[in-house]
Each structure stands twice: as C-alpha cells, then as structure tokens.
Amino acid sequence: MKYQVDINSDIGESFGVYKIGMDDEIVKYISSANIACGFHAGDPNVMSNTVAKCSKNDVGxxxxxxxxxLLGFGxxxxxxxxxxxxxxIIYQIGALQAFATSFGIKLQHVKTHGALYNMAAVDEKLAIAITEAIASVNENLICIGMANTAMQMAAEKVGxxxxxxxxxxxxxxxxxxxxSRKLPNAIIHDEELACRRVLQMVKKGVCEAIDGSMVKVxxxxxxxxxxxxxxxEFTKKIKKILEENGVEIVPMGKFL
Incomplete structure (x- = not known):
C-alpha cells in the first residue's frame, strides 16, 4: 500500500520587529504552510516574505x-x-490570496488558528459559518481540521x-x-515518543489518548x-522516519 501524507506548520507569525519561529529553516522540511493573515499574528511584509519562502521551496x-x-495570539x-x-475569514483569506497571486501561485488550503480552530471543532454553527466563508472565496480550497469534528461535517456539507x-x-x-494548552500534559516533549506516535497514526490509524485509550484517527x-x-530538528526527524517507512511527503493538494 502506498502512503502519502502532508506535513504542515503554522508560520509567518512574526509581527513588525518581533520575530517568532524559524520559518527560514522549517520551510525546507514541510510540504504545506499555514500563513498568519494579520489578525492573530503576521503583517503585510511578513505575509509577502513568507509566501516567497514557500514558493521557493515548493511548499503548498x-x-x-x-x-x-494580537495580544492573546488568537x-x-x-x-x-x-x-x-x-x-x-473572508478578509484574511483575501489578503493572503492577493500575496499568493502576486507570486504567481494559488492558495491550496485554509486552516483556522488557535481558539477559533478549537471552538469550530465542537460548534456546528461556527463551523458552518467558517466553511461557507471559505467556499464563498474559492470552493476549490481545502479545509483543514481534525477528523470526526463539526468542522469535517461542515466542510462536507458545503462541498x-x-x-x-x-x-x-x-x-x-x-x-x-x-x-488544552492550559494543562501541563498538553504538549509532548519526548521527540522519540512523538515520532513513534506519528508513524502509528499514519500506518495504523490509531493514537493513544491521554487516558490510555486508543482513538481511531x-x-x-x-x-x-x-x-x-x-x-x-523535530520536523526533520518526523520526515525522516516517515520516509524510511515508505511514506511519501507531498502537499495535500496532490492527493486530496
């Protein structure tokens, strides 16, 4: 069986003189990028520079x-x-779409950020509003979210x-x-464990939850x-272990 999967990262989150993240390096190891659009982070210069980096590295x-x-980082x-x-949503997509057009590339997807992402996963009306907004701009855009959530149902409903x-x-x-990030065990700091979990999710379609139960993904x-x-380094490790196990890393637009 041939496995293809995308690796995405939230980038372009610097603002003015404030620099966040290591965008110059991480774009070399991902296949898709979620670029901040100025509401929770980012600004016009950062957006333009980030799209340029993605274009140079063939990143979706x-x-x-x-x-x-901005104060609460969304x-x-x-x-x-x-x-x-x-x-x-329309405003932010439109802003980034303009920068993409200026570099001769098309937007591939939309992924909501932070609290909006989490709220839309469980709020059907909010999820519908978001997906309708995306579709109104471009019905060919891919919507990103977690499986079996309100966002998935909403995306499928609007096509x-x-x-x-x-x-x-x-x-x-x-x-x-x-x-929740408010809890001490929200983040996995053990890179080897994280890599094993990723491989298990891709190959076996399951992931161990915080209570020890196995969840289908x-x-x-x-x-x-x-x-x-x-x-x-973490991203390089994940990419390496996936490729060593027969998983091809490609932008999601190539297989969805």
Whole structure:
C-alpha cells in the first residue's frame, strides 16, 4: 500500500520587529504552510516574505485565519456573531490570496488558528459559518481540521475537500480533541515518543489518548509547530522516519 501524507506548520507569525519561529529553516522540511493573515499574528511584509519562502521551496500555501486578537495570539475564545466570523475569514483569506497571486501561485488550503480552530471543532454553527466563508472565496480550497469534528461535517456539507489533521507534539483526549494548552500534559516533549506516535497514526490509524485509550484517527496532514527551539530538528526527524517507512511527503493538494 502506498502512503502519502502532508506535513504542515503554522508560520509567518512574526509581527513588525518581533520575530517568532524559524520559518527560514522549517520551510525546507514541510510540504504545506499555514500563513498568519494579520489578525492573530503576521503583517503585510511578513505575509509577502513568507509566501516567497514557500514558493521557493515548493511548499503548498494556505491561509491561517484567527480571531482579531494580537495580544492573546488568537488563543483566547471570543464571542462573535456568525456574520463577523464569516467576514473576518473572508478578509484574511483575501489578503493572503492577493500575496499568493502576486507570486504567481494559488492558495491550496485554509486552516483556522488557535481558539477559533478549537471552538469550530465542537460548534456546528461556527463551523458552518467558517466553511461557507471559505467556499464563498474559492470552493476549490481545502479545509483543514481534525477528523470526526463539526468542522469535517461542515466542510462536507458545503462541498469542500477536507484534510484530516493530527498533531505531532500534542496529546489528545478520548474524544479525539486536543488536550488544552492550559494543562501541563498538553504538549509532548519526548521527540522519540512523538515520532513513534506519528508513524502509528499514519500506518495504523490509531493514537493513544491521554487516558490510555486508543482513538481511531485519519491522517491526511501532520502539524508540527515551528515556534519552539527544537522545531526544525523535530520536523526533520518526523520526515525522516516517515520516509524510511515508505511514506511519501507531498502537499495535500496532490492527493486530496
């Protein structure tokens, strides 16, 4: 059986004089990038420079829209009307799409950020608003989210392709949702363990939850976070172990 999977990372999250992440290096080892669009992070110069890096490294470009919350990095829940959410999503996709067009490339996907991602996984009305906004801009865009969530159901309902995502460095609950970052065991710091978990998810379709139960997962794309000191080496390890086990790393747009 031939395995193909995408590796994505949230990049372009610097802002003005503040630099976040190691984008120059991590783009060499991922196949798709989720680029901040100015609401939770990023600015026009960062967006342009990040799209350029992706174009140079043949990395699929995607919008990473979030709540309008620079101070909280988009990780705080916000109570917004569905109309507001739709317009915020359209605005952010449109901004990144313009930069992509300026470099002669097409947007591949959209992945919501932080609190918006987590809320949409369980809130059907919010998920519908997001997917309708995406489809209104470009119905050929791929929507990224976790499998068996409100986002997957919403994407399928509006006719969008959906990429099922897992996280290389995050623990999950027994219902498949991510363990809150507010809890001490949310992040997996053992790189060898994380690599074994990723391989198990891709090859066997299961992942051990925080309570020890085994949860079925579907893997189209693997998220690696680029905002920690070991991110680049960690991403290289994951890519290496997957390729050594017969898994081809390609942008999701090539197999979805």
């Amino acid at each position: 470009v995607g919008a990473h829209p979030g709540f309008p919350d 990780r705080r829940n916000m109570d917004l009307s569905l109309t507001d959410v739709k317009n915020y 969008l392709r959906f990429a099922c995502e897992v996280f290389a460095d995050r623990n999950i609950n027994s219902d498949g949702t991510l363990v 579907k893997v189209d794309t693997i998220c690696v976070h680029g905002d920690n000191p070991k991110a680049v």
